[in-house]
Amino acid sequence: MTDAVLPRGLRRVRKAAAxxxxxxxxxxxxxxxxxxxxxxxxxxxxxxVVPETADAATLVIRPGxxxxxDHRPGQYVGxxxxxxxxxxxxxxxxxxxxRRDRRHISITVKAMPEGFLSRHLVxxxxxxxxxxxxxxxxxxxxxxxxxERLLFLTAGSGITPIMAMLRTLDRRDTVTDVVLVHSAPRxxxxxxxxxxxxLSARHPSLRVQLHLTGEHGRLTPDGLAEYCPxxxxxxxxxxxxxxxxDEAEDLWESAGRGAALHVERFSASLRGGEAEGGTVTFxxxxxxxxxxxxxxxxxxxxxxxxxxxxxxxxxLDLPYGCRMGICHTxxxxxxxxxxxxLRDGTERRGDPDTPAERIQTCITAAAxxxxxxx
Numbered sequence: 380m381t382d383a384v385l386p387r388g389l390r391r392v393r394k395a396a397a398x399x400x401x402x403x404x405x406x407x408x409x410x411x412x413x414x415x416x417x418x419x420x421x422x423x424x425x426x427x428v429v430p431e432t433a434d435a436a437t438l439v440i441r442p443g444x445x446x447x448x449d450h451r452p453g454q455y456v457g458x459x460x461x462x463x464x465x466x467x468x469x470x471x472x473x474x475x476x477x478r479r480d481r482r483h484i485s486i487t488v489k490a491m492p493e494g495f496l497s498r499h500l501v502x503x504x505x506x507x508x509x510x511x512x513x514x515x516x517x518x519x520x521x522x523x524x525x526x527e528r529l530l531f532l533t534a535g536s537g538i539t540p541i542m543a544m545l546r547t548l549d550r551r552d553t554v555t556d557v558v559l560v561h562s563a564p565r566x567x568x569x570x571x572x573x574x575x576x577x578l579s580a581r582h583p584s585l586r587v588q589l590h591l592t593g594e595h596g597r598l599t600p601d602g603l604a605e606y607c608p609x610x611x612x613x614x615x616x617x618x619x620x621x622x623x624x625d626e627a628e629d630l631w632e633s634a635g636r637g638a639a640l641h642v643e644r645f646s647a648s649l650r651g652g653e654a655e656g657g658t659v660t661f662x663x664x665x666x667x668x669x670x671x672x673x674x675x676x677x678x679x680x681x682x683x684x685x686x687x688x689x690x691x692x693x694x695l696d697l698p699y700g701c702r703m704g705i706c707h708t709x710x711x712x713x714x715x716x717x718x719x720x721l722r723d724g725t726e727r728r729g730d731p732d733t734p735a736e737r738i739q740t741c742i743t744a745a746a747x748x749x750x751x752x753x
Contacts, residue, residue: 414509415443423458425508426483431570435489435536436501437474441482442512448479450515452543453616453643456486457513457706460496460504466511467496468700468708472540472618472643473515476547487570489536513706519616519643520544526614527555530607532627534562534598534619538570540643541618545578545585554582558607562619564593598623600630611636618643645703654682654719654744659689661697661753662714686711686718686740686751697740697753704742713738716749 415422423446427439440458442448450456456473459466475485490501504510521544531541538561548554563569569589579587588606590598603610611634617627624642631640661676680689687709690697700708704722712735717728720743727743729736735752 413443415441417443421445421512421514423484423510423512425504425506425510427506428504431487432489432568434501435487435570437485437487438500438504439475439483439485440510440512442484445514446484446512448477448482448484450477450484451517451520452476452547453520453540454515454517455540456484456515457700458486458500459511459513459700460499460508462496462499462503467499468511468513468706469496469500470513470516470701470703470705472543474539474542474546476543476550478550487536487539487542489570516705517643519618519641521548521616525553525555528609528613529555529557530610530613530615531557531559531561532603532615532617532619532623533559534623535568536570536645537617537619537623537643539618541616542571542574544616545575549578549582554578554585557582557585558588558610558613559585560588560590560598560603560606562590562592562598562623565591600626603630611639614639614641616641616643618645654721654746656680656682656684657716657745657748659686659745659748660750661690661693661695662750664712664752680745682719682744682746683721684744685721686738686743686745689745690740690751690753695753699741702741704739707739709740710737711740712736712752714750714752717746718743718749719746 415424422443423440425438426441429437429439431437450473454473455470457468457470459468471486471488473484474487475483488497488500490498519540525548533541541559559575561569575587579585590602590606595602607613617624617640621644624644627640628637628642631637658677658679663674676693676695678689678693687697687699687702698708700706713727713729714735715729715731717726718738719726722742726746727736727738729749
């Protein structure tokens, strides 16, 4: 975070105070009073944890200096939590409306069986916990004014960005002709179930259709047509598991309605094909080696395995955050060789005679032998 995001008056006060705190910065003293007053990094304090279902909870967070409360419904935020001395980062959709008067934001997290941080956020974080935040991002948002005819297609925690949209439409009293088709395994797994009932009761133009996969299996195109016969005529925002979104994109494209579908994914879409694979050498930064040497780690991987997964399988403690190519926490130097971005197939090549090019290990794979600087 930079001074540029702070109010002008606070920037002036901080500049004047720096004359008296040198060699330390004013932040070094302010942090002793309140950790949310840091201007070096955006922070927040968890003020409430609200259980939503057996494996999902909403974290209500009071952001510190630098948060402007001007995010758009549907955007996501990065959150960093310290666990056992190390910060772990993930990105979650904001479920709160962008309201300055409440001074709080919220994210709703569903604990995934393989998700270390999601389980910690649901079960291991309590009120008072100070977290790091990244500013809101994302283009999965509604236009202003919203379309007259809307379809929200969601599954599981894919309801979270849509909930921010619905809450905002409700507050602005701009709920047009809206159909929400949401999939969940059972009744008890529907996040925000009571609030969705209340919203649909308050707005007759909002129709909520729940599809329980535990009883009816996965939602099919025929099933969608039953819930929403005029889906081709609606502007659609979809969020959920990869398989559901892939099928939706194929369905909308085959109907010639691809431009009407807006998709938000919780993991990177690695549809750029596989790389060739190769021998990957992880060398320590500052080392002069360009191939395996003392302290280096070398592993042979195929072209479908990301460099991050390869390093972790080799026992390395590599940096990572969102694991979907957004937060850039996993960025390391490509000292030599070639790698391929699995999202779009773009190849990146390192030159040992120039400074190492920066690459993201979570979405790239080896396109031949390569050396990474960590």
